[in-house]
Amino acid sequence: MKIKMLKRFMGQYMILSLFVFFLVFSIITGFIFQIRKINEYKGQIAQINNQIEDTKEEISKLDKICKSNDLESSAREQLGMVKSNEIIYVDSSERDN
Numbered sequence: 659m660k661i662k663m664l665k666r667f668m669g670q671y672m673i674l675s676l677f678v679f680f681l682v683f684s685i686i687t688g689f690i691f692q693i694r695k696i697n698e699y700k701g702q703i704a705q706i707n708n709q710i711e712d713t714k715e716e717i718s719k720l721d722k723i724c725k726s727n728d729l730e731s732s733a734r735e736q737l738g739m740v741k742s743n744e745i746i747y748v749d750s751s752e753r754d755n
Contacts, residue, residue: 733739740746
């Protein structure tokens, strides 16, 4: 009688075992996939952070250049300064006004 019950539930046991195996396998595979994606995203974040730092440095350099150009234009217009190799021509008609 016990053998008949074992034979009777053996098929159900096998199906249940296969289902559990498939479930565990799917969970593990999904977990591994998520870990790979996380590592990929971390790499992309690091790359983008490097690009941000490079861009900040470039902006800083451009700001310095812009400020030095502003300084030069201010010195030329307001103080009448010139470079050593420049010759200034003054229109006398503008001077009279």
